Every structure is written in C-alpha cells, then in structure tokens.
Amino acid sequence: MKSYATFIVIALMSMTLVFLLLTREHIKRDAPAEVVDVGALDGGADGASPADAGAVATVDAGTPPRPAEKPLRVVTLGWELAAAGAAIPPAAGGSSTSSVELAPETTLDAIEARLARGGADPQGADVAIMPLPAFVVSYEKLRALEPRAFLVVGFSHGREEVHAAPGALLKAPAAADEVKLVAVGASAAAEARPYGSESATVLGLFALDELGIAPSRVRFVDPGTPDAKGAPFAAIVRGAVDERKLAFSTADASRLVPIVAVGSKGLLDSREAVVRAWSTSWLDGLSRAAKDVPGIARRLAAKEALPLSAGVGGAPEALVLVERLGQIENMTLAEQTSLIGPLAKGAVTLDTLTQRTWQLARGGGLTAAAAPDPLPVDARVVSMIAPPPKDAPRAPAEAGDAGATFGAVPAGSVPLFAYRATDGDAEKVAGQIAFLAGAFERAVFKVSAKGGEKAARALATAAKDHGVAAMRLATGAAEPTAFASVDVLALP
Amino acid sequence: VGKDDLLPKKKASSSAVKTSPKPSSSGKTSGGASSSMRRVMRVTRGVGVFLGGLVTLVGLMSLVGIVTDNFWVRFLVALLVVVGLPAFVSDRFLKRTNLGGGLAMVADIFAIVLLGIAIALVSADFASKPLFVREGDRYARSGSRTMARVAYFLGGVSPTFPDEKSAAPTGSGSASAAPSAKASGSVRP
Numbered sequence: 001m002k003s004y005a006t007f008i009v010i011a012l013m014s015m016t017l018v019f020l021l022l023t024r025e026h027i028k029r030d031a032p033a034e035v036v037d038v039g040a041l042d043g044g045a046d047g048a049s050p051a052d053a054g055a056v057a058t059v060d061a062g063t064p065p066r067p068a069e070k071p072l073r074v075v076t077l078g079w080e081l082a083a084a085g086a087a088i089p090p091a092a093g094g095s096s097t098s099s100v101e102l103a104p105e106t107t108l109d110a111i112e113a114r115l116a117r118g119g120a121d122p123q124g125a126d127v128a129i130m131p132l133p134a135f136v137v138s139y140e141k142l143r144a145l146e147p148r149a150f151l152v153v154g155f156s157h158g159r160e161e162v163h164a165a166p167g168a169l170l171k172a173p174a175a176a177d178e179v180k181l182v183a184v185g186a187s188a189a190a191e192a193r194p195y196g197s198e199s200a201t202v203l204g205l206f207a208l209d210e211l212g213i214a215p216s217r218v219r220f221v222d223p224g225t226p227d228a229k230g231a232p233f234a235a236i237v238r239g240a241v242d243e244r245k246l247a248f249s250t251a252d253a254s255r256l257v258p259i260v261a262v263g264s265k266g267l268l269d270s271r272e273a274v275v276r277a278w279s280t281s282w283l284d285g286l287s288r289a290a291k292d293v294p295g296i297a298r299r300l301a302a303k304e305a306l307p308l309s310a311g312v313g314g315a316p317e318a319l320v321l322v323e324r325l326g327q328i329e330n331m332t333l334a335e336q337t338s339l340i341g342p343l344a345k346g347a348v349t350l351d352t353l354t355q356r357t358w359q360l361a362r363g364g365g366l367t368a369a370a371a372p373d374p375l376p377v378d379a380r381v382v383s384m385i386a387p388p389p390k391d392a393p394r395a396p397a398e399a400g401d402a403g404a405t406f407g408a409v410p411a412g413s414v415p416l417f418a419y420r421a422t423d424g425d426a427e428k429v430a431g432q433i434a435f436l437a438g439a440f441e442r443a444v445f446k447v448s449a450k451g452g453e454k455a456a457r458a459l460a461t462a463a464k465d466h467g468v469a470a471m472r473l474a475t476g477a478a479e480p481t482a483f484a485s486v487d488v489l490a491l492p
Numbered sequence: 493v494g495k496d497d498l499l500p501k502k503k504a505s506s507s508a509v510k511t512s513p514k515p516s517s518s519g520k521t522s523g524g525a526s527s528s529m530r531r532v533m534r535v536t537r538g539v540g541v542f543l544g545g546l547v548t549l550v551g552l553m554s555l556v557g558i559v560t561d562n563f564w565v566r567f568l569v570a571l572l573v574v575v576g577l578p579a580f581v582s583d584r585f586l587k588r589t590n591l592g593g594g595l596a597m598v599a600d601i602f603a604i605v606l607l608g609i610a611i612a613l614v615s616a617d618f619a620s621k622p623l624f625v626r627e628g629d630r631y632a633r634s635g636s637r638t639m640a641r642v643a644y645f646l647g648g649v650s651p652t653f654p655d656e657k658s659a660a661p662t663g664s665g666s667a668s669a670a671p672s673a674k675a676s677g678s679v680r681p
Contacts, residue, residue: 003533003596003600006597006600006604007532007533007536007537007600009604010536010537010540010600010603010604010607011536011540013540013544013603013604013607013608013611014536014539014540014543014544014607016611017543017544017547017607017610017611017614018543020611020614020615021614021645021646024614024617024648025648026645026648026649026650027648027649027650028649028650028652029625029644029649029650029651029652030651030652031628031629031632031640031644031651031652031653032629032632032633033632033633033653034632034633034634034635070561071633101633122629
C-alpha cells in the first residue's frame with residue numbers, strides 16, 4: 001500500500017513540475033555569443049619581432065590575470081573595426097589571457113550606451129574602438145567613467161571627404177559672419193546623419209580653420225536640405241554624392257583621424273594586465289585580418305564563428321565590408337610609441353591630434369566641454385608592450401638635404417587646400433607646416449610669405465628645422481595678403 | 493490430517509521468507525502489484541528522480557554561480573547537495589519509521605525530495621528566474637548550447653543565439669555607413 005502512496009505522490013509532483021514549466025510565459029532574449037579565448041600569449045603572432053616577444057614576456061612576468069576572468073567586451077563603431085577581433089584565433093589550450101566579446105555598433109549613441117553599462121553587463125562594453133573625433137564628441141557624456149584613449153589601432157584612410165567649390169579652399173575667405181559647411185553637426189536631423197560623421201565634420205572644420213575661418217564662424221547645414229545646395233563647402237563620408245568637387249579626403253590626410261581604443265580609468269587600473277594582453281592580440285589580429293580580407297568580411301557579414309555580445313544587430317554585406325576595410329590603415333605595435341607616450345616626439349602624436357580635434361570640435365559646437373587637462377590619453381599600456389620608436393634622422397642630417405634649395409612646385413601636383421597664417425609668428429608657422437607634413441604624409445608644401453621669396457625661404461628653412469624634408473618644401477615669390485600662405489599640394 | 497500438516501511450521505515460514513516472491517498465474521506479486529504496474533512505478537520513480545534532479549542541479553548551480561563562475565565548483569557543490577540531501581533524508585526516515593522497502597523506498601524518497609526542491613524553485617520564479625537566466629548566459633558563453641537552452645527554459649526565456657539572428661541587408665544607416673545619397677539637394681534613396 002505504501003508503494004502505491006509514494007507512486008501517486010511522485011506522479012503528482014512530476015506532473016505539477018511539468019505543468020509549471022510548460023504553462024509559464026516564455027519571454028524572448030538574446031543569448032550572449034560563445035566567448036573565444038584570446039590567443040595572444042601562446043606565441044600566436046606569426047613572425048613576431050623579438051621586441052614583440054619581449055613585450056609579451058613582460059606581460060607574462062607582470063601580474064597575471066586571475067583565472068576565470070570575465071570576458072573583455074569590445075564595442076566598435078562600425079563592423080569593419082571589429083575585423084581584428086574576428087581574426088584573433090581561439091586560444092589553443094588554456095590561455096592565461098581573458099576572453100573577448102565583440103559588439104559592432106553603427107551609432108555613437110549605442111557605443112556610449114554600452115560603455116555606460118560597463119563590461120560586467122552582457123550588453124555593455126569595457127573597451128570601445130572608434131575614431132578620435134567620435135571619442136572627443138562622446139567624452140562629455142562619459143566623463144564620469146574617466147575614459148582614456150590607450151591605443152591607436154589605425155588611421156582613417158579615405159572614409160571622410162571634403163568637397164568645395166572650385167578654388168574655395170585656396171583663397172582668402174570673404175569677411176562674412178558665417179560660412180556654411182554641409183556636414184553633420186551636433187543638432188543634425190536623424191535622416192542627415194548617415195551622410196556624415198564626427199570625423200568628416202572635424203575634417204571639414206580643419207580645412208576651414210587652416211584657411212583662416214575659425215570653427216565658431218562655421219554654420220552647419222544638414223546634407224540633403226535646400227540650404228545645402230548653396231553652401232561652398234561640404235564634409236561628408238565617402239559614398240555620399242555631392243555636387244561640389246572633391247577637394248581632399250583622409251586618404252590625403254592619412255595621419256589626421258586616428259582610430260583609437262578607449263577604456264575607462266577604472267578598467268585600466270584594475271585589469272591593466274588583461275588590457276595589455278588584449279592590445280597585443282588586437283594589433284596581431286589587425287595584421288591577420290589584412291592577410292585574409294575576404295574571409296574576415298564573409299565571416300562578419302554572416303556573423304559566423306564570431307564571439308558576439310548580446311544585442312548585436314545585423315551586419316552589412318561582405319562587399320561593403322571589403323570596401324570599408326580598405327579605408328582603414330592599420331597600425332602595428334612598433335608604431336605605437338611614436339604616437340603615444342613620452343617617446344612620441346613628432347609633430348603628429350595622439351596628444352597633438354587630440355588637442356587639435358578638441359579645439360575644432362569645441363569651436364564647431366560638437367562638444368561643449370573643453371579639453372581636459374591632462375588630455376584623456378593613457379600611455380601606460382603602450383609603454384609596457386611596444387618597443388621604443390626607431391630614431392628617425394632629423395631633416396638637417398638627412399642625406400641629400402645638406403645645402404638643399406627649395407625648388408619649384410613639382411609638375412602635375414594638385415592643390416588640396418591652403419594654410420593661411422595671419423599673425424606674424426614664424427616659429428608658429430613652421431610648427432604648423434611640420435604638423436601638416438606629418439598629417440599629410442605624401443603632400444608637398446608651397447610656402448609664400450609677405451616679403452616675397454626671401455621671407456618664404458626663411459619660413460621654409462624654419463620648417464626644415466622642425467623636421468620637414470627639404471624636398472617637400474617649395475617657395476613662391478608671390479606675396480599673400482596674410483603673413484604667410486602655404487599651399488598643400490598632392491603629388492601626381 | 494495430511495502429511496504436510498506434520499511438518500514444522502517455523503521452518504516452512506522461514507523458507508517462504510527467504511524465497512523471492514513469485515508472481516502467480518494472474519501476474520500479481522505477494523505485495524499485490526502486478527508486474528506491469530511495478531514497471532510503471534519504476535518508470536515514474538526514474539522520471540521523478542531525473543526531472544527533479546536536473547532542475548535541482550541546474551538551480552543549485554545557478555545559486556552557487558552568485559559566488560563563482562567556475563563550472564567545476566558550481567557543478568560539484570550542486571551535485572553534493574543533490575545527492576547528499578535526499579540520502580540524508582532517506583537515512584533519517586528509514587531509521588525512524590521502520591517502514592522498510594529497501595532501495596525502492598530510498599529511490600522514492602530521492603524522487604520526492606528532488607521534485608519538492610524543483611517545484612519550489614520553479615514556483616518562486618521571481619527569485620529563481622534571474623539565476624536560471626544568468627546560468628543560461630554562462631552556458632551560452634562557454635559554447636554549451638543545449639545546457640544553455642535547458643537553463644533558459646527553466647528560467648522562462650526563449651533564447652536567440654547570435655548566429656540565429658537574421659543579418660540585415662546593406663549599410664545600416666550608421667555614422668560609419670557609406671550611403672549613396674546626395675549631400676546637397678534631394679536625397680537619393
């Protein structure tokens with residue numbers, strides 16, 4: 001009899017359990033992606049230099065990451081910027097590094113939302129990969145997190161374009177109150193946003209600023225509006241058709257818009273070893289991705305075998321991704337210390353670019369916050385993992401430069417825009433030419449100055465002393481209305 | 493008086509105890525349950541232990557997951573409770589009640605205890621649901637999709653895994669998108 005009693009009890013309890021499980025309401029939810037371990041420290045970098053190996057050894061010798069670390073969640077502005085994460089191979093065996101989750105997003109708002117949630121949330125992020133202008137614009141919202149740029153993963157190479165009416169970027173502007181620029185400003189309508197970006201707007205502001213038009217004088221006009229037709233300048237992303245002629249793009253200004261990795265101060269303080277290991281793996285992933293662009297584009301487009309975070313949306317087609325991957329110039333570990341940290345001494349470093357971008361964004365009203373002091377750039381990761389920069393010989397010591405004369409403008413060169421200096425500070429002008437020479441790696445510069453050829457040669461010599469090769473400098477006899485004028489010319 | 497009646501009664505009864513009960517021609521045992529009924533009872537008992545054990549195991553693992561993400565710690569602690577608690581209850585119960593029943597009774601107690609815990613966990617979904625969902629997230633991240641589905645099911649969630657989402661067509665209208673549109677004048681779709 002007792003066996004019947006227990007049988008009935010068990011049967012009733014089983015049915016109750018099944019009933020409870022089957023009749024409850026099931027809500028939909030995005031499951032997080034499978035996490036793939038980062039294989040950075042298992043000697044994964046093919047052909048890694050001894051310096052790189054040493055850097056990895058330093059990571060090993062440092063404080064090792066705790067076992068069962070939470071995954072490092074990485075959000076990227078655009079799917080193409082997640083290519084490195086897709087190219088990182090899964091760790092063979094137990095890796096001492098943390099694992100990585102990728103969250104490619106297509107809007108800056110989504111990036112900010114993920115960073116605000118933090119890495120502990122499956123829909124949050126620890127690290128963001130985005131262009132420097134986007135970081136500057138989002139800094140104000142994320143100030144409480146104390147975000148820091150700690151790695152340069154690449155430079156924009158043709159993603160942003162400046163269009164202008166013929167000759168508009170080469171002559172002195174009219175003394176008007178405001179200058180119209182077709183670009184996406186802070187208050188741009190939602191439908192206008194796909195035609196521009198923060199980087200494109202900053203590129204446009206940069207060109208106008210060089211011409212002598214302060215960003216505060218610029219009035220943004222939304223692309224696609226009737227006002228846009230009469231504006232003399234446009235700063236848009238590649239692919240957006242514009243009636244004005246293309247003046248130049250970030251393919252010319254190949255060192256002007258860096259793509260940086262950003263993390264909060266708290267992350268860098270608490271998980272520095274993990275971030276170091278991730279940085280090495282990510283840079284390795286960039287070179288791996290460059291070797292298999294079709295494969296990576298296909299995997300990203302199909303979202304196949306990717307360690308994706310929860311809440312990731314749809315991906316663009318492989319063809320689009322291949323095009324966009326070609327618009328990024330990847331950085332290597334060896335180039336990091338020439339851009340970040342105390343060893344970065346050139347005219348174009350992450351510090352100088354951040355300062356300049358901030359000045360333009362503030363003046364143009366993209367951000368209301370002034371650049372913080374010190375700048376939100378953290379060199380501790382790079383200084384631990386990257387080898388020191390190779391000593392580049394200074395221009396005066398360059399072979400062939402001794403006693404060089406500044407010649408005429410190379411035949412067939414195309415003027416991109418002009419830099420006009422209104423105040424009479426030769427040292428400042430020379431420093432600016434050095435900055436332009438660093439940002440426009442393949443450009444040559446035709447210097448004209450008040451006082452004629454002699455004054456122009458004096459300025460060119462000062463620029464040469466700042467490290468600009470003499471072969472990239474030419475002088476003109478014509479006297480500009482301003483103190484000095486420098487035409488930036490693209491070689492044919 | 494027959495010859496059989498002359499045999500000592502004690503011996504006869506003791507031999508009857510020692511011999512295993514054999515079903516009669518109608519299929520009934522000495523306890524009264526038919527063989528098919530015994531089979532049903534055995535299956536029910538197995539289902540109870542399996543169902544209750546699984547839900548309790550996952551529930552306890554998710555509970556331990558509050559403290560640690562380590563799979564082995566979660567699994568071993570939960571397994572210890574899933575086996576240890578019913579075993580302890582069986583031991584106390586059999587000692588105090590003198591009911592007997594052997595292994596079948598132990599299995600019944602296992603099933604009842606585990607089902608009881610499972611029902612309690614599923615009923616109190618306001619507290620257990622987040623635990624089950626987080627447990628499902630852990631399995632999903634580790635690549636154990638079947639276990640993730642089980643945990644999500646217990647948590648009342650229908651999961652969508654990243655590769656199950658449909659990919660959008662081209663450019664997603666983003667800041668990084670490359671639209672084909674006129675920046676001035678009318679916008680081309």
